[in-house]
Amino acid sequence: MSMTLYLGTKNYSSWSLRPWLAARKAAIKFDEIIIDFDQPDTKSRILEVSPSGKVPVLIHKELKIWDSLAICEYFAEIEPQLWPEQSDLRAIARSVSAEMHSGFMAIRNEMGMNVKAKHRKVTLTNQAQEELLRIDQIWTGLRQQYHAQGNWLFGKFSIADAMFAPVVIRLKAYTVKTSPTMQAYVETFYNDSAFLEWINDAEQDTLIVPRLECGQV
Numbered sequence: 001m002s003m004t005l006y007l008g009t010k011n012y013s014s015w016s017l018r019p020w021l022a023a024r025k026a027a028i029k030f031d032e033i034i035i036d037f038d039q040p041d042t043k044s045r046i047l048e049v050s051p052s053g054k055v056p057v058l059i060h061k062e063l064k065i066w067d068s069l070a071i072c073e074y075f076a077e078i079e080p081q082l083w084p085e086q087s088d089l090r091a092i093a094r095s096v097s098a099e100m101h102s103g104f105m106a107i108r109n110e111m112g113m114n115v116k117a118k119h120r121k122v123t124l125t126n127q128a129q130e131e132l133l134r135i136d137q138i139w140t141g142l143r144q145q146y147h148a149q150g151n152w153l154f155g156k157f158s159i160a161d162a163m164f165a166p167v168v169i170r171l172k173a174y175t176v177k178t179s180p181t182m183q184a185y186v187e188t189f190y191n192d193s194a195f196l197e198w199i200n201d202a203e204q205d206t207l208i209v210p211r212l213e214c215g216q217v
């Protein structure tokens with residue numbers, strides 16, 4: 001029996017993108033079912049499959065996994081190359097992934113993921129600006145250390161890249177200050193066929209959810 005990944009609307013669902021991209025990059029096969037946000041039956045459809053009432057959820061036989069990072073970890077048990085091979089690098093990759101998973105609230109609120117938005121104007125709070133600087137620090141530090149091994153944070157693609165993928169989309173959606181290293185890392189994603197598959201799907205979404213729209217066109 002194959003695995004089924006339940007996702008939110010691709011244009012907006014940052015948490016759904018992360019495990020979806022990890023699975024695609026590791027060539028793990030899965031079926032996907034999208035539950036669009038803010039429809040009359042959204043809540044009941046999500047609750048049918050997800051004990052937390054949130055997506056993403058992975059269903060594999062009797063097992064339900066209902067959190068993006070936990071799903072990524074499950075994929076890494078199937079395809080261990082989703083984390084760096086060296087244990088100290090794995091620990092750092094898990095640290096930056098957990099930092100993303102549990103933080104950056106101002107960026108999430110003020111720059112909601114929106115694939116179809118382009119160069120929108122936003123006035124960021126100091127907290128959001130500080131969070132962007134912290135992301136620059138993480139990306140620049142890792143790119144400087146591992147550039148010889150490839151274009152992802154640790155050279156080869158890992159779950160850490162999947163965790164930051166929605167930030168990359170936000171940097172295209174909103175006009176904010178970025179460093180050359182950030183720009184180069186953004187381009188790495190926009191040259192990746194798996195990531196572009198999500199982008200193309202999301203560009204076809206016709207649903208507009210006003211509460212998830214940020215910035216001025």
Ligand SMILES: N[C@@H](CCC(=O)N[C@@H](CS)C(=O)NCC(=O)O)C(=O)O
Binds near residue numbers: 013043068
């Ligand atoms: N910590 C969870 C967060 C999941 C989450 O917040 N999902 C949002 C969408 S991205 C959701 O399901 N919202 C329900 C709704 O908007 O109806 C994870 O990492 O998976």
